[in-house]
Amino acid sequence: MIILEGKHLTKTYGYNENKVIALNDVSLEIEEGSFMAVVGTSVSGKSTLLDVLAGLVKPDKGMVYLQGKLLYDMNNDRLTHLRRRKMGFVFQFFNLISTHNVIENIVLPIHLDNRQVDEEYVHDIVETLGLTEKKYAFIHELSDGGQQRVAIARALASKPAIIFADETTGNLDAKSSQEVIQLLSMAQRKYHETVIMVTHDEMIAQVVDRILRIEDGKIIQDTKNDE
Numbered sequence: 001m002i003i004l005e006g007k008h009l010t011k012t013y014g015y016n017e018n019k020v021i022a023l024n025d026v027s028l029e030i031e032e033g034s035f036m037a038v039v040g041t042s043v044s045g046k047s048t049l050l051d052v053l054a055g056l057v058k059p060d061k062g063m064v065y066l067q068g069k070l071l072y073d074m075n076n077d078r079l080t081h082l083r084r085r086k087m088g089f090v091f092q093f094f095n096l097i098s099t100h101n102v103i104e105n106i107v108l109p110i111h112l113d114n115r116q117v118d119e120e121y122v123h124d125i126v127e128t129l130g131l132t133e134k135k136y137a138f139i140h141e142l143s144d145g146g147q148q149r150v151a152i153a154r155a156l157a158s159k160p161a162i163i164f165a166d167e168t169t170g171n172l173d174a175k176s177s178q179e180v181i182q183l184l185s186m187a188q189r190k191y192h193e194t195v196i197m198v199t200h201d202e203m204i205a206q207v208v209d210r211i212l213r214i215e216d217g218k219i220i221q222d223t224k225n226d227e
């Protein structure tokens, strides 16, 4: 089943001689439960594509449908509500709250959405990500790797329809980047999540279901791993 669809997405930044076409008429469909990696050289438009698909950056042209619902047709409050309910984010620099402990950070998006925390589910995620011993630790007490795990746990906890991950602006070393990919892949299989991840890591072929290669704001290669 198609969970997310982008149609003729175009996004430009700047004007006249400073004009940059970050996305140039991109269309794609994403299967529910799949793990898609978005790769490509620097400033090719990867993050812009992710942000447009996630309802964070409105395209100049084109449409995004999440489970058949047109994203940019709704007002901002509804879009924010939809993002909270349906999307999980694992972005670089994690946006974790330093005055909260690990478990408080993980359940924060659920509280923001005025939903009941599924304690059993959260417990399972915490255990799966190896955070049980760190549950009550503060964020600054964790290593970078530990913080990454909290960010992944937080994205999973609200049972989103899709998880968006972007490591592109950061400087994750190859090992941390592999770890994030492995953890997301495990989560995708265990919790039947759909994952879209922007990465510089090219060693992903075995893990992901699909690799989308972007160059100059266009899809230049779309490789699906059919098992």
Ligand SMILES: Nc1ncnc2c1ncn2[C@@H]1O[C@H](COP(=O)(O)OP(=O)(O)OP(=O)(O)O)[C@@H](O)[C@H]1O
Residues within 6 Å of the ligand: 013, 014, 020, 021, 022, 040, 041, 042, 043, 044, 045, 046, 047, 048, 049, 168, 169
């Ligand atoms: N907020 C913005 N304002 C102006 N220009 C932007 C903005 N965001 C992106 N761009 C431009 O759009 C183009 C695509 O950027 P984008 O960040 O999507 O590429 P990327 O492939 O994710 O790059 P990287 O891998 O280096 O992070 C670049 O030329 C960038 O400078």
